[in-house]
Amino acid sequence: MSSAADWLARPACDIADAVRRREVGPTALVEASLARIAATDARVNAFIDITAGRAHAEAAALERRLATGDAALQALPLLGVPFAVKNLFDVAGLTTLAGSKIERSKPAATADAVLVQRLQAAGAVLVGALNMDEYAYGFTTENSHEGPCHNPHDLTRIAGGSSGGSAAAVAAGQVPLTLGSDTNGSIRVPASLCGVFGLKPTFGRLPRTRSYPFVASLDHLGPFARSARDLALAYDAMQGHDPEDPFNIARPFEPTAALQAAPGLRIGVLGGWFREMALPEARAAVDHVAAALGAARVVEWPEVARARAAAFVITNAESSALHLADLKTRPQDFEPLSRDRFLAGALLPAAWVVQAQRVRRWFAQQVAQSFVDVDVLLAPATPCVAPTIGTEWLEIAGRKLPARASMGLLTQPVSCIGLPVCTVPVWGAQASLPIGVQLIAAPWREDRVLSLAHALEQQGVVRAPLAALS
Amino acid sequence: MSHETYVDQTAALLGLPIPAEYRDGVLRYFCIAADLAALVMAMPLGPEHESAAVFVPVEPPAR
Numbered sequence: 001m002s003s004a005a006d007w008l009a010r011p012a013c014d015i016a017d018a019v020r021r022r023e024v025g026p027t028a029l030v031e032a033s034l035a036r037i038a039a040t041d042a043r044v045n046a047f048i049d050i051t052a053g054r055a056h057a058e059a060a061a062l063e064r065r066l067a068t069g070d071a072a073l074q075a076l077p078l079l080g081v082p083f084a085v086k087n088l089f090d091v092a093g094l095t096t097l098a099g100s101k102i103e104r105s106k107p108a109a110t111a112d113a114v115l116v117q118r119l120q121a122a123g124a125v126l127v128g129a130l131n132m133d134e135y136a137y138g139f140t141t142e143n144s145h146e147g148p149c150h151n152p153h154d155l156t157r158i159a160g161g162s163s164g165g166s167a168a169a170v171a172a173g174q175v176p177l178t179l180g181s182d183t184n185g186s187i188r189v190p191a192s193l194c195g196v197f198g199l200k201p202t203f204g205r206l207p208r209t210r211s212y213p214f215v216a217s218l219d220h221l222g223p224f225a226r227s228a229r230d231l232a233l234a235y236d237a238m239q240g241h242d243p244e245d246p247f248n249i250a251r252p253f254e255p256t257a258a259l260q261a262a263p264g265l266r267i268g269v270l271g272g273w274f275r276e277m278a279l280p281e282a283r284a285a286v287d288h289v290a291a292a293l294g295a296a297r298v299v300e301w302p303e304v305a306r307a308r309a310a311a312f313v314i315t316n317a318e319s320s321a322l323h324l325a326d327l328k329t330r331p332q333d334f335e336p337l338s339r340d341r342f343l344a345g346a347l348l349p350a351a352w353v354v355q356a357q358r359v360r361r362w363f364a365q366q367v368a369q370s371f372v373d374v375d376v377l378l379a380p381a382t383p384c385v386a387p388t389i390g391t392e393w394l395e396i397a398g399r400k401l402p403a404r405a406s407m408g409l410l411t412q413p414v415s416c417i418g419l420p421v422c423t424v425p426v427w428g429a430q431a432s433l434p435i436g437v438q439l440i441a442a443p444w445r446e447d448r449v450l451s452l453a454h455a456l457e458q459q460g461v462v463r464a465p466l467a468a469l470s
Numbered sequence: 471m472s473h474e475t476y477v478d479q480t481a482a483l484l485g486l487p488i489p490a491e492y493r494d495g496v497l498r499y500f501c502i503a504a505d506l507a508a509l510v511m512a513m514p515l516g517p518e519h520e521s522a523a524v525f526v527p528v529e530p531p532a533r
Contacts, residue, residue, distance in 0.1 A: 217523060246526050306513055309506035316503050328486050340495030343488060344503060347480045352507040359513050360522040 004028035008036060009466055011227040012081040012176040012234070016123065019080035022066070026059035026080035026125060033082040033127050037174045040469050044172045045149050046165040048087050049094050049129040055082070058125045076123030077233045077257070083177040086163050087129035088136060088212035089113040089221075098212040099134040099162070101145045102326055102333050113210040114245075115179060115221055115238050122237035127175060130165030134335035136181055136214035137319060137342065138162050139189050139407035140389075144335050148389050151194055152467030153433055157386035160190030160407065162214075163224070167194035170224045173466040177225050177234055181211065183218045184311055185381075185411025188423045191224060192381035192436025193407075195425040196464045197453060198224045199231045202443045203418025204249035206235075207242030215318045216247065217357070218311065218415060226464040228422065228453035232257040235446060256447045259454040267295035267452075268374035270440075273304035276397050277409045282380035285429040289437045290378055292461040293452075299370050299377055304413045307363040310356035311416035317353045320345030337404065364417040371442040376452055380410050381423045381436035414440055422449035424462040437462070473501055 007015050007024045018024045034052055041047050062080055065073045073079065085091065088098040090109035097103045111117075116126060131149040133141050141149040141164025149164035151157040152172040159168040163180025167190030170178055180187045182200040191198030199222045206221050213219055223234040236257045241250040269290050275283060290296070301307075320327065320342045327334070327342055334342060370377070383396050383406060391403045401409075414421055420443065423436040439449040456462045471479075477500050481488050488496050 246528075303513070306509045309509040312506045313503060313510055316499075324484075324486070331487075331489060331492065340492050341499045343481075343486070343492060343496045344477070344499035346484060346486055347477055347500060348503055348507070352503075352510060354521065355513070355515070356507075356510045357521040357523045358515050358519050359510050361520055362513070362515060364522065 004032035005036070008032045008176065009173050012078060012225060012230040013227070015081050015176060016077060016079040020074055026062040027056065029080050029082055030055045030059045030125055030127060033175055037128070040172050040174060043150060043155055043469065044152055044168050045147050046130055046169040046172060046174060047084065047128045048097065048131050048146055048165070051091065051094070051126055051128050055125050055127045058120070062123065062125070073123070077237055078119060078177070079123035081124045081177055082127045082175045083119055083124045084126065084128045084130050084169055084175045085116060085179040086132050086166050086181060088132065088181060089116055089179060090210040091116060091126065091129055094129060096212050098136065099132040099143050099146065102330065109210065111210060114207045114242050118238045119234065124177065130169055130178060132165055133162035134338055135319065135323065136162040136183060136186055137338040138404060139185060140404050141165065141190070142337060142389060144337065150389070151386045152469055153195060154386065156388055158193065158389050160193035160386065162186040164190045166224050167191050167196050167198065170194070170196045170226055171467050172469060177223060177230055179221060179223055181214065182220045182222060182415060183214045184315060184415055185408035187222050187224065188381045188411045188421060188436065188438060189407050191423040191425070193386035195427065195434025196224050196226055197228055197231050197425065198222065198423040199235055199446070199450065200415065200421045201235065201446055202420045204247050205251065205446070206238050207245040207248040209242045209244040213322065215315045217314050217318055220415065228450055228457050229257070229259060231422065232259055232450045251444065254444070254447065256450045259451050261451060261455060265376060265448065265452065266374045267293045268297040268299040268377045269295055270301065270377050270379040271298040272300040273413070274379040274410055277383055278380045279384040279396065281385055281430040281435055282383055285426040285435045285437050286378050286380050288426055288429060289424070289456060289461060292456065292459060295378065297374065299374060301370060302366050303363060306359055307413040307416050308409065310359040311412045313348065313352050313356040316341065316345035317348045360416055367417055368442065375441065376448055377440045379438045379440060381438045382407055383409055385430045385433040385435050411438070414438065419443060420446045420449055422453045424453045424456055425464050426462055473497065473504060
């Protein structure tokens with residue numbers, strides 16, 4: 001019989017099945033997760049808070065209901081699955097730090113974020129909150145207050161960001177499922193660098209209620225896991241309108257977890273900017289997936305550089321305005337890596353921001369046309385594999401570019417217009433490290449990217465092995 | 471007006487002190503934003519091109 005530690009190393013769907021069969025219990029899984037965190041997190045630094053007491057209490061409650069043969073409980077899709085969330089999600093009893101020092105003096109949250117509540121209602125058990133770039137403004141999780149999050153596949157390298165802890169915890173086998181946020185790439189970049197699956201749903205799909213905002217115009221929330229099926233289970237459990245989030249669009253429940261194969265799915269490869277701003281390993285990863293799918297059609301979106309610029313301007317202005325009071329009175333308490341960018345963003349002329357929102361709409365309309373002829377588009381998730389912690393510069397397309405900002409070059413134009421993306425991990429494009437490929441669909445077609453990710457996984461084209469951490 | 475002058479005067483108008491030790495970094499990031507904004511501003515758009523920012527009116531709570 002497998003131990004709880006063995007089960008913890010399996011996908012969440014297998015864990016829930018094992019709990020249903022009574023082969024492992026929720027309490028043993030919580031203990032296995034806490035033990036794995038204790039054994040590895042001094043090296044990875046993914047966790048900022050551990051909710052051991054809550055996790056034990058929730059697991060015990062599940063055990064009691066299991067003992068009664070509760071049929072409704074048995075049907076829960078994430079029964080007994082330990083999970084953790086980026087520390088910008090409210091967790092009752094914890095202060096929502098959002099990676100900052102400034103928020104440490106704020107009171108504890110009194111209720112869980114809606115998505116935390118929904119995962120708990122699906123049977124999952126929260127074990128903690130995860131490291132991130134301060135206020136989500138970064139792509140590296142080199143958090144100066146909490147220390148950098150280390151890539152579990154090579155501890156000298158970044159995990160990516162801003163949801164670095166969310167990707168690293170999954171890659172390290174600490175939990176099989178996490179939540180993060182993505183404004184310009186903050187799910188897709190760390191998923192790429194840590195070699196795990198990540199889903200950024202359509203903008204407005206999942207409610208952001210009781211999560212700490214970064215850029216209201218662009219923020220998305222979504223899951224990380226080691227399989228596409230786990231992403232689909234978690235995503236389905238989190239669907240549903242919440243009127244407290246004005247950006248959440250009321251859509252019918254559109255289930256994805258059946259992962260129906262979609263014969264005849266038309267696949268294209270994004271060219272232009274998405275090839276030019278990618279290093280050889282990123283292009284090779286896309287070529288690997290495209291070859292497996294027999295995808296030869298190249299699609300070029302117009303004005304990608306302007307769309308990326310629009311996302312940058314909106315992000316810089318909105319996020320700085322959000323923190324203006326603290327920028328005025330205590331700039332020394334901000335993350336040094338993003339403080340000057342926040343201060344500069346507070347000064348942007350209104351005309352730039354208004355025009356950026358119009359460019360964004362124009363770009364969305366142009367891109368919508370491209371989905372008349374294709375169903376899913378492929379693009380690299382990051383320009384390269386994970387750089388070493390502290391890397392300042394990268395050479396991309398013959399230009400010396402700042403490394404930290406450049407990790408989002410290939411994700412920003414896509415989140416700018418809110419398209420659903422599943423990032424899938426490719427191995428072999430570089431000697432020893434993974435890199436992600438974005439599977440991009442038209443709005444509200446999460447089913448397509450998840451089904452395609454699952455099919456690629458079944459073919460062995462993409463995979464998310466646990467880090468050895470030896 | 472130079473970027474440097476704009477930054478100093480806008481920060482003063484906004485009541486946002488820029489400590490001396492951060493000023494070079496702030497100017498550097500403002501110039502990065504300005505370069506990217508130049509791409510945005512050069513996009514030829516007419517009055518028919520709407521904004522992506524859409525407001526949702528708020529209904530009164532049910533009685």
